[in-house]
Every structure is written in structure tokens, then in C-alpha cells.
Amino acid sequence: MGEVFAGRYELLDPVATGGMGTIWRVLDRSDGQLKAAKILRQSDAASLLRFVREQSVRIDHTHVVTPLSWAGVDDRVLFTMPLVHGGSVADLLHEHGALPPRWVAVLTDQLLQALEAVHAAGIVHRDVKPGNLLLEPTGTRTPHLRLTDFGIAVPLDQPRMTHGAQGIGTPGYMPPEQWHGGDPDPRSDLYAVGRVVLEMLLGRRLTDDDQPATVRIGSDPSATATRRLVELVAHATQVDPADRPATATQMRAALADLVALPPPPGEPVVDVPDRFPAATVPDLPPPPPPRHGLAPTAAPTIAFQPGGQTSTATAAVRPSALPGALLLLVGLVGLVLATWLLLG
Incomplete structure (x- = not known):
């Protein structure tokens, strides 16, 4: 530091x-x-x-x-x-636990918007997870998500850097084909989106046993939204990529009406604070004297x-120390000349 x-x-x-x-x-x-x-x-x-x-x-x-x-x-x-000053979705889950279904729908829609742009550029992210979903500091207002960390992303038209059955990604979010070193496919990112949605609904890190049926659907005003999100998770996390949504746009279409819902009565307050306020900018030290x-x-x-x-x-x-050396040399030459004149 x-x-x-x-x-x-x-x-x-x-x-x-x-x-x-x-x-x-x-x-x-x-x-x-x-x-x-x-x-x-x-x-x-x-x-x-x-x-x-x-x-x-x-x-x-x-x-x-x-x-x-x-x-x-x-x-x-x-x-x-x-x-990005608001931390990550992982931070939000650690502090608040399970998120309100309306928040989950909004964050998922924004993540899918990001993936629409990423996939349109011919890139598969391959590491969609809560820690890579950053948040702007919007307080209790509508959240603003930003996808980051393209460290293992791969362009579809460039050589792969793994071989054979070597998989790369984060356990818990990787689809089966990614585990077995399958070719990159945008539907792999959609599988990860489903796992992220499930984690936001449960409010904790996922285990291998966590499936859509793990989510309890109550009878409160948010029950319908929760059920729809669980159905989205079930569709996105199918083992066979052909059984998943074909594109991020298709997944967004299934969420459109949920994103537009007004806050239901009694919705828990979720706050995204500014974790790096401007006041923490350090002062630059003065330059050293010549x-x-x-x-x-x-x-x-x-x-x-x-x-x-x-x-x-x-x-x-x-x-450089050269100026001092020149002065010393001139002094020595002068001393030699003075001595020669006196002796001569």
C-alpha cells in the first residue's frame, strides 16, 4: 500500500x-x-x-x-x-439475506441486458456470479447493476485456452457442459444467471442440493413474482442447453411484467450504500525539493x-553528481598550476 x-x-x-x-x-x-x-x-x-x-x-x-x-x-x-462504489450483489446478499422478488427481477433484467451486449459482441463471459455483479450506490432507489471480470471470457471466434475435458469457471454456477470442457456457448451464461437468481431468492451461498424447489413460495403479495422467478430458474438451469432459453433477450421477455411491478406493501428496504466515498481520496504528497x-x-x-x-x-x-566532480577537478588543476608557478 x-x-x-x-x-x-x-x-x-x-x-x-x-x-x-x-x-x-x-x-x-x-x-x-x-x-x-x-x-x-x-x-x-x-x-x-x-x-x-x-x-x-x-x-x-x-x-x-x-x-x-x-x-x-x-x-x-x-x-x-x-x-463502482456500491459493492457487489454478493455483498448485498451477505448484508440483507434473501432479496425482495421485485429487486431480484430488476437485477436479473439488468444482468440479462449486459449479457445481450456481451453475446452480441461474440463473447461468452463464463463466470457470471454474485461477486462479479457490481452495484452503483443508489441507496434505497432502483438498483443499477454492472457486469465485470472478463478474466475467463472467451470470444467465440478465437482459439480456446483449455484442452480436452478441462473445465474453467466457478463451481456452483457452471453448467454441466462447462464442467466437462465443452465449447463455449452463450446458453452457459444463461445457466449461471439461473443459479444467481436462485441465490438471490434464497439469500445464501448455494449448495449442490439447491434446486428451484428449494425456494419456499408463501402467500404474501410477492408470491406470484416469486413463483415466476422460480419457473425462470427451472428453465434456465436445464441440463441440456437445448432446453434452456435460446438467448438473454428471450429470458428478459419472461421478466418484463415483473420488472414493471410497483413495490408491494411492506417490501423490505434494501440499501446500496457508497462504499468508497469521495472523501477517502488521499492528498498527493508534495514533490521532493531539488x-x-x-x-x-x-x-x-x-x-x-x-x-x-x-x-x-x-x-x-x-x-547527476557530475557538477560536483567538475568543481573538484578544476580545483585540483588550479592547485597544480599554482604549485608549478611557485617552484618555477
């Missing part, structure tokens, strides 16, 4: 740890903005390639978190993203921006 990466990004505190690296809250000294940054130590070529793929996924959509820039220093690489009366020179560190543009951050370099 306190380290300045590439002469530009001040590491403030770790936010989360994922399979592809550690997420930090950073201060971008070039513009004074707080951002999120994922840092990966280049442990192997495959991890680095996945990291590069992730930072290259730039889908401009209100419900998708898009990388901003990247930089590399020694054996580590970093890329930045907007800092040495030997000279301003320090600067060595450039290249940070790469989207679209192939570059920006240059500077790191202070100690001024």
Missing part, C-alpha cells in the same frame, strides 16, 4: 481477490481520479494472455464495466476500470490507453 505503479497509479487498498489477480482501489495521479485496478503477476503465458484478453474487452454498455488503460512494470501488469540546486530529470514510463494511444507518466531520477 502506498506503492506508485508505473509512476502513475498509487495503490491505496485491496478490494477483492479473484482467480486472475488482485483488485485494488488506486489513485490515478494523471487525473486525480479514484479507479479500480486489477494487478496480475505474470506467472505463466496462459494467465497473461487471459489478462490481455480481459483488458481488451471494451463493451460500451451501461450495465458492463469496461477497462480504461493498462501498464506493465517488471513481472506485473495492471489495468484500470471505473470504480538537490544540488538542480531540478530532477524525469524518465518516462509508458502507460497504454484504449485505441493504441499512449500517455507518459514520469518517475523522478536522482540528479
